[in-house]
Amino acid sequence: MMPTTWPAPPPPGAPSNGYTVPYPAPAFTPVPVRQSFGQPLVVPQPHLLPTYPLAPNYAHPQSQPPPSAPTNYATAVASPPSETPEQKKKIEWPESVRNYVQRSFSTDNLVASVSRGEMEAKLKETISQAADNNVMYSVDWDSMPLPQQMIVEERKKRSQASASAVGSSPTSKKRKSSDLSDVANLAINNPPWRAGASRLEDRVSFSKDKRQASDETPDNSKLNKLEKRQKRFNGGYTSTYRSPSPPPDNGPVVGTSQNLEKRYLRLTAAPKASEVRPPHILRQTLELLKKKWKKDQNYGYICDQFKSMRQDLTVQCVRDEFTVEVYEIHARIALEKGDLGEYNQCQTQLKALYKLGLKGKPNEFKAYRILYYIHTANKTELNSALADLTAAEKKDPAIKHALDVRSALALGNYHRFFRLYNETPNMGAYLMDMFVGRERLAALCNLCRAYKPDIPLRFVAEELYFESDMEAAQFIVDHQGENLLTEKNGTIVFLTGKAGALFEGAKTAAFSRVDIKGQI
């Protein structure tokens, strides 16, 4: 089995884990964010610099500013704007300005993609500019665009600018024009790494409720604090990774990489567009991998490639039928190679993807799921899986087969079980292979108790679905039953009457261990 660094996803089906670990593991782990804890702050948006009275402090990052300084900065940005005047200078603000501030924060005017922190910064910038230019009373505040509108406007401009810059750069000559509009559209959404940062905070504060905090209307001081911390994190974070590059808050990555193959590396930072492959490249990758898999059957390589492909899809927020296909194929290959860790990850994702209504082979994978629960002897989940099936699904050949397998085993009907084993649809046999051994032992125990004095070896081979008499004999010998095989009237017989409880120990042992990584 491949060693995998991918975090085992909390199984949606197993509420035990799902419950105790409610904190999402993001597509990548934004670990370095924490490093910014003790680091001096670097103002993230250079164009705001001149308006900050405290700015000089931050021009010398190596001279650790006293702890009060960063908080100072943070409060200046994130405290409610009504307080800002007192903190700065004692100025009487005109009524029109107060109204303007109020309008900005009125819930009707909030824009989901603009965080409170950004808004406050913008607001402060606007007002202090007016104050510096002594136009406080002359500006028509009532017709002034609200800070969130300004931010959205600026972003648009910026993304257009960067899009055209990208377009002119040599690496992306092949990109189609349609991709450019994507950039602008996506720019408004919250980028995935932003979500990642806030989720890290969830872990730190052990509060689940804040998961969506950044999207909600910040209406109390707690959230405000959260914003401050986010600001602080983001500040340290972004400056470490992408100082000269375009601003980080422009939506999910749109990959520009043209390489078909890519090694899987667990992300510890925001993904770089140049290293992410866009969907049309990934499609080519998939074709290439299919060919390579047929030709070389090198699982280590294939698994690695599929993981990087899944990662590229995740960071670009691509969820369509192609995504389903990638996960389905990877699940099948993992199944074939008995890599249950990867298989389970794919199954978890597929469950969510099918729920989105995307086309694929849900029934095939539901059947696998049932077989898998049989393997792990997870009665609780099995019961839940039964409860979830619709009448139509129960008629689907693959699902019906899985259900029949379950029922045959429940009633100890090994005869029927091994017939079903013989006619497993799709790739279910790989799953059944995992528990067919223990079921053979159980059946053997049965035979030994029920038949006297003996049965033909051929009968054992047929009933337990061994490829040959030899294989059946080998199985018996492997479990210390060599003395029970003897020749009688020209055929080999199995002396069931003398077996006693020989296979019981092996059977118990075989049924007792089921412990699998990434189990669902």
Add this chain to the structure above:
Amino acid sequence: MEFGKEFYREFAEAWTTQNGYQLGQTISPDLPAADLQRIYRSMDTEHLNWKNGRNDDYKTLIKRGLQNSGVKAQGISPNEVQGWAEVYHAYWKSTGCLFAAKRSQGNQGSTSLWTEVYDEWKKLVNALIQGYNSHGFEAWTIPCLYMAGKHLRLFAMKADDERNKNAVDNDPSAAFRDDFDPESEKHKQLEDCARVLNRIFTVCLSDRAPLAESRKWGIYYIINLLFKTYFKLNSTSLSKNVIKVLTAGRGDMPDFYAFPKSQQVTFKYHEGVLAFLEENYVEAEKHLTEAWNTIHKDATRNKELILTYLIPCHLITTHTLPSEKLLEPYPRLQKLFLPLCRCIKKGELHAFDVALQEGEDEFVKRRIYLTLERGRDIALRNLLRKVFIAGGFVTAKEGELPVRRTRIPVSEFAAAITLGSQEKVDNDEVECLLANMIYKGLMKGYISRDHGMVVLSKSGAFPGTGV
């Protein structure tokens, strides 16, 4: 009760008599909306009464009220009074939310009223926990924890319901994360509630005071709340953890049978169901029987719940079916079990399959499907027994009692099974079924493959059935 003289007297009285349940009543949220509103408003009146030039906040007011209520004579420390002031302040705040939520019931205007109630109530619970941890609350006051915990769970469920009902079938793409779990979103508040209850559990469990005045006396009430919560969350493994913690520290615990019977029954019921879900039917039967024997005779609904699991247990452990008399008071159980029971009794395989299929949804919902399915073995046993009886007797020797025919061709069983299940079953599969019967001890004898014969025991071929 409204904040005011009457309330403080009640507080003092509970304190003087050390009546925890009376004290618990003072933080009951289980009141009509009008009363809640009165309580919420009473603080304003209090505020006016006390004002006299001072502008204290409500918490200080409550604190002063408690101090002057006469509890000082009971040796209450200022620190403790402070703790209770926190509790009652939180209580006061939640009555406001609760009133709003109750008043708007049925109208869809707001979407988060119950969430607010939950959040406020949680603050009360936290104030209580804090009280035990750092304000020196005494053990006799634990009924307050019962009251708080019980309603926390109820509010959590209401908040979840409210959110799920109002969710505009939210963007399914939000579901696409590496670890997406729709269930946990659905039970957001209840999961949070489970964590809070777990803290209460710790508060009770970790008390090192002598048993007579230990918070450990609260443990089973809280465990039962946890069980209910975990069951609702479908998380049986967490319930098992609770039992593990309990068995680990059993030596330090008060005797189980010294706890109120209602708590014993609830605990045993859950313990039994947990064993049942693990297919440990012997253990399950033990606990459920105990619950059954202890339960109040009029608790029909709960008796019904116990029987829902005890009946399948008996089917597996002793192969017995419930009598009609037992089921008489429970029409629901009759509907659930009687069709299956009849088929089992008569050995009608096909009818059994049909009945199982018809009840499948209900059985699966109650998590007894997989257990009842195994009742087919008993139905089969009864069918095979009929074959055996139909075989009649072999001519007895002079002076001996007649003996049943014990050598029966497999084909006779095959005919019966084919007839009974209404599908063609070949001899190999019949042998497999027979082997199973023998292996499971439902039938005594052996199969002779060479002769196509089943040789049954002369004494008790079908143990426990009289033949």
